[in-house]
Amino acid sequence: MVLSALGLALATCGLQNREVPPEDRFTKIYNNPSFDNITAIDFKQTNDGGYVILGSISREGSNDLRIPYLLKVGPTGETEWDSNLIPEFANYTSPVAKLKVEGTDYTFFCARQGQLVLVRVRETNRRPEVIRTLVSANARPYYAETLPEGGFLILANQPNCQSAGPGTQLIKTDAALNPSFDQCYPGISLSSPLFNQTSDEFAYAGSFTLNGRQVFYFNAWYRNDLSLLFIDATSGAVIKEYTLADPVSQAKTLFSGLEPLGGNRFASAFANGATVFLNAQASLLNADPAQDTRLGALGAPFHELRPEKRVHIRRIQAAGREVVAMAASARNNQIALFLFQPGTNNLRGRAYFGSTNPYVPNGLIQTADGGLAIIGTTTVASRFARIVLIKLSATDLANLANQCQALGLCN
Amino acid sequence: MNPKHGCLTVLLVFTLAGACLAQSNGIMEGATSRQKINTAFRELLGQMQVFYDQGNLDSVAHLYEAQCLLMIIGPRGERTETPLFRRAKGEIRAEIYSVAARAYLALDRPKEADPLIRTLFALRFDEPFDDYWLSVRNAKQYTYYTSPRWQVGARGGLNATSAAPFNRFSIFDIGGGSTDKQYLPISEFLRDARFVGQQFAFSVEYALSKNISVNTQLAWLAMRYAYIDYFQWVNIQAGTVQSLDIDNEHFSRHNFLNFPLLVKYRVVKYRWQPFVQAGAFYSNLVSATRTLNSIEFPAVKAGNQPAIPLFGQEQDTDKNLESRIVRGNFGLIAGGGITYALGPFRLGASLSYFYGLNNITRRENRFADPELTFGFHDVPDDLRLHNWELSFSIHLPINYKAYKNQ
Numbered sequence: 039m040v041l042s043a044l045g046l047a048l049a050t051c052g053l054q055n056r057e058v059p060p061e062d063r064f065t066k067i068y069n070n071p072s073f074d075n076i077t078a079i080d081f082k083q084t085n086d087g088g089y090v091i092l093g094s095i096s097r098e099g100s101n102d103l104r105i106p107y108l109l110k111v112g113p114t115g116e117t118e119w120d121s122n123l124i125p126e127f128a129n130y131t132s133p134v135a136k137l138k139v140e141g142t143d144y145t146f147f148c149a150r151q152g153q154l155v156l157v158r159v160r161e162t163n164r165r166p167e168v169i170r171t172l173v174s175a176n177a178r179p180y181y182a183e184t185l186p187e188g189g190f191l192i193l194a195n196q197p198n199c200q201s202a203g204p205g206t207q208l209i210k211t212d213a214a215l216n217p218s219f220d221q222c223y224p225g226i227s228l229s230s231p232l233f234n235q236t237s238d239e240f241a242y243a244g245s246f247t248l249n250g251r252q253v254f255y256f257n258a259w260y261r262n263d264l265s266l267l268f269i270d271a272t273s274g275a276v277i278k279e280y281t282l283a284d285p286v287s288q289a290k291t292l293f294s295g296l297e298p299l300g301g302n303r304f305a306s307a308f309a310n311g312a313t314v315f316l317n318a319q320a321s322l323l324n325a326d327p328a329q330d331t332r333l334g335a336l337g338a339p340f341h342e343l344r345p346e347k348r349v350h351i352r353r354i355q356a357a358g359r360e361v362v363a364m365a366a367s368a369r370n371n372q373i374a375l376f377l378f379q380p381g382t383n384n385l386r387g388r389a390y391f392g393s394t395n396p397y398v399p400n401g402l403i404q405t406a407d408g409g410l411a412i413i414g415t416t417t418v419a420s421r422f423a424r425i426v427l428i429k430l431s432a433t434d435l436a437n438l439a440n441q442c443q444a445l446g447l448c449n
Numbered sequence: 450m451n452p453k454h455g456c457l458t459v460l461l462v463f464t465l466a467g468a469c470l471a472q473s474n475g476i477m478e479g480a481t482s483r484q485k486i487n488t489a490f491r492e493l494l495g496q497m498q499v500f501y502d503q504g505n506l507d508s509v510a511h512l513y514e515a516q517c518l519l520m521i522i523g524p525r526g527e528r529t530e531t532p533l534f535r536r537a538k539g540e541i542r543a544e545i546y547s548v549a550a551r552a553y554l555a556l557d558r559p560k561e562a563d564p565l566i567r568t569l570f571a572l573r574f575d576e577p578f579d580d581y582w583l584s585v586r587n588a589k590q591y592t593y594y595t596s597p598r599w600q601v602g603a604r605g606g607l608n609a610t611s612a613a614p615f616n617r618f619s620i621f622d623i624g625g626g627s628t629d630k631q632y633l634p635i636s637e638f639l640r641d642a643r644f645v646g647q648q649f650a651f652s653v654e655y656a657l658s659k660n661i662s663v664n665t666q667l668a669w670l671a672m673r674y675a676y677i678d679y680f681q682w683v684n685i686q687a688g689t690v691q692s693l694d695i696d697n698e699h700f701s702r703h704n705f706l707n708f709p710l711l712v713k714y715r716v717v718k719y720r721w722q723p724f725v726q727a728g729a730f731y732s733n734l735v736s737a738t739r740t741l742n743s744i745e746f747p748a749v750k751a752g753n754q755p756a757i758p759l760f761g762q763e764q765d766t767d768k769n770l771e772s773r774i775v776r777g778n779f780g781l782i783a784g785g786g787i788t789y790a791l792g793p794f795r796l797g798a799s800l801s802y803f804y805g806l807n808n809i810t811r812r813e814n815r816f817a818d819p820e821l822t823f824g825f826h827d828v829p830d831d832l833r834l835h836n837w838e839l840s841f842s843i844h845l846p847i848n849y850k851a852y853k854n855q
Binding site: 058060063064065066067068069071072073098115116117173221303372391392393394395397418421422 | 619620621622627680681682683684686691693695745812813815816819820822823824825826828
């Protein structure tokens with residue numbers, strides 16, 4: 039009797055088992071029974087609570103020809119359908135971020151027979167259809183930022199730029215997908231040795247507005263270094279370049295991530311030699327971006343990060359406050375997630391995802407339930423690249439954002 | 450009553466009262482007090498036997514009631530034994546019960562005789578009653594059944610566990626001919642000694658009636674179960690088929706402190722006593738570990754040629770699972786067995802089924818272990834554990850009780 043009473047007493051503290059809804063927190067790796075390598079590019083949450091993921095397939099023995107891969111998953115990460123067995127996708131190559139979702143229409147840029155095309159896939163028939171052809175001279179797309187006012191800012195490699203050899207083409211479309219800006223920059227190359235080495239991942243572009251002046255920015259190989267360029271959105275002129283190579287050590291330097299936070303505020307990741315610096319309070323010095331000397335301020339060093347990998351940055355809400363989330367690749371092959379307090383650059387929390395197999399982030403979003411989702415690429419069976427989706431609940435995210443409180447390092 | 454007997458009675462009462470007073474005053478302590486009590490009741494027994502031999506049965510009954518029972522009468526007319534009488538040596542009490550019971554039976558007062566006979570049989574559970582008076586012998590043989598009231602002992606044996614998933618989770622979105630988490634059947638323990646669990650328990654049993662008893666234990670319970678994954682990748686190119694198969698076995702070992710509470714019904718007619726039992730258990734997790742064995746089978750096959758196996762890698766990894774398993778596990782028990790009385794001991798064998806009712810997976814930690822989640826692509830299902838236990842036991846009765854046959 040005494041033993042049973044003891045057992046019952048222990049039961050009261052031993053039986054607690056909090057339910058976590060499967061859609062709140064999960065990790066999912068999307069396998070494929072082939073030797074193909076499938077890499078994540080971008081993803082968005084859909085209206086049904088699920089996710090649509092854009093990736094690329096490199097068929098075994100196909101000379102690294104990357105075919106678009108579209109994967110639709112449910113709210114708990116279960117596969118609903120993918121494009122692997124839809125033969126029309128094999129007509130396209132080189133898909134790029136970002137993926138745009140409008141209802142059940144999914145659009146992204148890729149190449150087809152040397153043309154830069156915007157492809158739409160509708161949930162109803164799941165077949166790719168070209169809705170815009172923007173460049174018809176063997177251009178290869180590198181990045182297509184979705185703009186707040188609608189439309190895209192497209193970064194493409196142009197082999198014959200203004201009849202002056204290879205260059206970088208920057209195209210802005212309006213909401214109706216008609217080009218409203220189209221400029222080619224000879225001598226500014228996306229096809230650099232460094233890009234080849236790093237799978238083009240540092241080719242990104244975006245825009246910000248400061249004092250009524252819209253400025254485009256993009257990363258490209260310029261003046262013997264991987265440089266961040268500011269472009270006047272009206273004239274198309276290069277108004278500022280951050281060519282940051284150390285003239286003494288010749289250490290490679292680059293902005294491995296940049297996110298405008300509004301006004302002159304930015305969050306940046308900066309690789310200086312072997313060290314990655316994260317800065318959630320980067321800013322331009324004054325009203326004229328062309329005169330800035332401050333954006334290159336380093337921020338806090340994170341020696342555990344790999345400088346040759348992109349850092350993905352998003353401004354999100356966590357624990358009722360705005361934070362800057364940065365997903366980076368750690369040297370131990372994990373995905374490292376950092377939450378910073380913008381304005382102070384205080385590190386509020388950090389988490390690492392991955393073990394044994396390599397995990398690399400390809401993007402992150404805030405989910406409709408207040409949580410966070412990270413898309414990445416991992417390797418299964420030590421051989422095959424596969425897409426991984428990691429979902430954190432709103433509670434997980436809040437706990438992460440309050441880590442510094444537990445340590446007495448913030449309020 | 451004979452005046453001589455009355456005087457003796459008064460003398461005895463004074464002796465016993467004196468002993469009681471001495472004890473309460475702290476004059477006599479320990480063995481000295483007990484000796485005086487025994488001496489007093491031995492004298493009472495002698496007097497009762499004298500009266501019984503003289504056929505003065507009323508005096509026997511009177512002496513017993515006056516010296517051994519309290520004056521307070523209970524709601525059902527029963528009278529409780531005095532504290533002094535309870536402290537008297539068991540053998541003296543048994544003799545007093547024997548004389549008083551025979552007197553009551555001879556006086557045709559079976560209601561008064563019944564509690565005395567029960568206690569007599571319980572005190573002399575292991576003695577033959579062949580030399581007793583016929584009335585007591587008959588009672589022993591036909592009217593009463595004596596069995597252990599409190600027993601303590603130990604139990605140990607083997608068990609086989611089956612894991613029953615009811616919500617499946619997988620980190621790996623399976624494609625092609627792969628399968629995820631196939632739980633091995635309980636019969637696996639017949640094939641592989643690793644799947645044989647063990648249990649050992651200290652056991653206490655209390656008889657509620659002639660047939661029904663309650664048993665509780667403090668048990669160490671080691672449970673073993675496993676599931677396997679199978680993954681396959683195939684590449685067909687220019688008439689050549691390359692393949693990679695990976696077999697993973699996840700072998701789990703959970704150790705619990707187990708607290709079963711059982712109600713037993715036993716057939717008491719024979720020396721071999723079959724029983725059935727049912728109850729509930731609560732288990733508290735002590736440790737949980739897993740060994741992951743992973744074997745690769747790469748192969749290549751050209752045209753119609755037989756596949757050529759290549760050399761793949763094999764690795765064993767041990768992991769602590771405690772963060773993934775809830776501390777408490779509870780459920781129901783049903784089973785049966787048999788006991789055998791060997792001398793003072795009760796030997797037993799039983800087969801029981803433990804049906805776990807709760808989910809043993811700690812849901813909030815399903816994805817918490819990075820090595821298992823990201824390295825081995827393993828996330829736990831919601832599952833219950835059930836197991837069959839074959840146990841052998843040995844119990845030693847502490848005391849006995851006589852029950853009246855219906």
